[in-house]
Amino acid sequence: MRDDEIRESYFKYFNEEKLPFIQCKNCGHRFYYPRAFCPKCGSSDVEVRFSKGQGKIFAMTKIYRKDGSYVVYGIVELDEGFRMYSNIVEGNQADIAKRVEVIFKEINGKKYPLFKVA
Amino acid sequence: MIVGFAGKLYKNYEKDGIELLKEAIDEALEMAGLNYADIDGIMANIGRGSFHGNKTYLNPPVQISEYFGIKPKIIDHVQYGGPSVLSMIYRAYKAINAGDAETILCIQGGKISHLRDNHFQKTDIIDSPFDDYIKIYEQMSPISDYAMVAYRHSKLFGTTDEQRARVAVMQRYSASYNPKALFRNPITVKDVLQSRIVSYPLHLLEIVYPIDGFHVFVVSKRRGKSVLRNIDILAYGEAHWPNPPAEWDDIIYTPAIESAKRASFDLNRVDTFQLYDSFTITVMLQMEDIGLVEKGKVGQFVESHDLTFKGDVPINTGGGSLNTGQPAYMSGGVILEEALLQLNDMADGHQVKGADVVFLNGIGWWSRRHSVTLVLGERK
């Protein structure tokens, strides 16, 4: 796959409420941030697969706004083994190691994956 | 071979960035007793939006040379954030030893108050090829990134808010003796904990304040009228972990683990440490990663040691950039200037007695992907 195809495909899948990741067919390495080749072994033989959208919070913070409200930003580790940054909704139950599941929300007119505490 | 240096720091500098840079170059050359005509090498790392209004130079050492009429034999644009200037010093020493140039300016900083105050950061420069998949989320990099590390560190090791606050308090104590510090009134652990939480668990008093400022270091084989000690590079190492930290084995480690190992310097020989201090947690991560304390034990360490310039383990002896402000979002110049002040017995009011060896570590980029370890002292 070409780089532009792979990057664009992510936005298409988000729109269909699917969470993509990439698996290297050469070494088996799984990663989220879209690349046309594997960052572990350099192979171009990679394929887009789909996550079940289940995982747990690896790291998180609550970013406070001036009015005292906050948003949770964190790193989620999916059960397939890859990690990604995202916002986590239902914030006050969020904590490291808590189970989460993917949801899709519109940001700037496009759908993106977020997570909510399971 | 560092024969002159200067740091010009302002909360709000009124004229353009290029004029602020000239102030810093003039002062550094004055200390060295050298002239613009002597400069035959230039290395730089400049904050974006820094020169004429919010204009960014594509290759700062080239455009600075053009503006000042410098005709360099070598040019180097080192751009991996805060620790870049530490690498420039190393490269300048190597170039001069190899005979590639005689007098090299190493520059870091910028005028960014207009960006700080208006949050005007819109630019076609990207920080990561994956910005489209990361920066769309509500986040506050780099603050939220370090906050995640601080929280994970407490979850795994029991590190407390009070322990982190102690770092801020001890650095502020040193700053109260530093005439160049922006923040000098003493603070307590309670003050830190009562300051606003910006990104949990980090409080406002644990975070640097971005300012306008340039640091210039003159590396030369010509002594001019310089009275500085003949400082050498005793050890050096750099390490780069370019992947997004989400893809690292764990975010509680930094590449300082590898840069310090590459420098491989006996810490018992160190008189003072200057560790990058964008946040309290940054200092603590480096204390662990350079080998001063075992991973996870830094909380207890800061409770049982005095990190002030008067203390048993003097760290960031001028108060660090947490108290001088952070020039153009990069603290490397602040820790390097402080190292040179200490080594030359010029640390007005906050001198560590017998400071002959200074260990510096810089951490760079919005997510700690780069680390540079530099040990300075006289080679005996």
Ligand SMILES: [Zn+2]
């Ligand atoms: Zn592979």
